[in-house]
Amino acid sequence: MTTFFLFVLIMLSILILVYLYRVIQGPTVFDRVLGLNGISTKSIILVVVIGTVYGREEMFVDISTGYALLNLVGAFAIAKFLEQRGTP
Amino acid sequence: MVVIAIALILVGLFFLVVAAVGMVRLPDVFTRSHAVSLTDSLGAFCVLVGLSLYQGFGINMLKILVVLALLFLLNPVIAHATIRAAYRAGVKPQAEEDQ
Numbered sequence: 001m002t003t004f005f006l007f008v009l010i011m012l013s014i015l016i017l018v019y020l021y022r023v024i025q026g027p028t029v030f031d032r033v034l035g036l037n038g039i040s041t042k043s044i045i046l047v048v049v050i051g052t053v054y055g056r057e058e059m060f061v062d063i064s065t066g067y068a069l070l071n072l073v074g075a076f077a078i079a080k081f082l083e084q085r086g087t088p
Numbered sequence: 089m090v091v092i093a094i095a096l097i098l099v100g101l102f103f104l105v106v107a108a109v110g111m112v113r114l115p116d117v118f119t120r121s122h123a124v125s126l127t128d129s130l131g132a133f134c135v136l137v138g139l140s141l142y143q144g145f146g147i148n149m150l151k152i153l154v155v156l157a158l159l160f161l162l163n164p165v166i167a168h169a170t171i172r173a174a175y176r177a178g179v180k181p182q183a184e185e186d187q
Contacts, residue, residue, distance in 0.1 A: 004094065008135075011101055018108040022120075030117045030174040034124050037166050038111060041128050042104070044159060045135050048152060052139055061151040068158050075166040083173035 040071040093142035100134030116182040125167035
């Protein structure tokens with residue numbers, strides 16, 4: 001069972017690298033924000049899977065909840081700022 | 089229960105891979121938002137429900153489902169805010185530029 005979860009962790013890490021390509025390459029700044037949003041979604045799943053591997057879900061799930069809320073605040077701040085500033 | 093959990097996690101990984109392919113291949117920011125908000129939410133739903141079924145019934149399953157509800161609430165809201173900011177900042181869709 002640990003082998004299967006290791007496979008899931010490696011797949012999620014590869015997906016984070018794919019999203020990182022869009023964050024670095026993206027033509028506009030909004031592409032980078034969307035890429036960071038996708039990376040944070042992958043990170044939330046990654047933290048829950050790590051908690052399942054270690055058998056400490058009650059702690060790691062709280063960390064992932066905090067990460068989701070932090071992602072919301074950061075993305076809203078960037079979106080509001082760019083909306084008021086106008087053309088990037 | 090464990091077999092259903094493994095099947096759900098594999099289906100969710102498939103949808104996450106599809107979302108990553110869409111993130112690389114789609115032409116502009118308005119179409120890429122579909123890959124992030126829709127497909128990514130479905131993949132996260134499948135993976136997290138599979139993990140909560142692997143835990144069995146209890147407080148851990150409830151906490152993972154709370155994280156899932158939070159993700160379902162926040163992911164489309166963030167995508168919508170980003171796309172509205174892009175539209176108001178003057179980013180043109182790809183089909184409009186082609187004409």
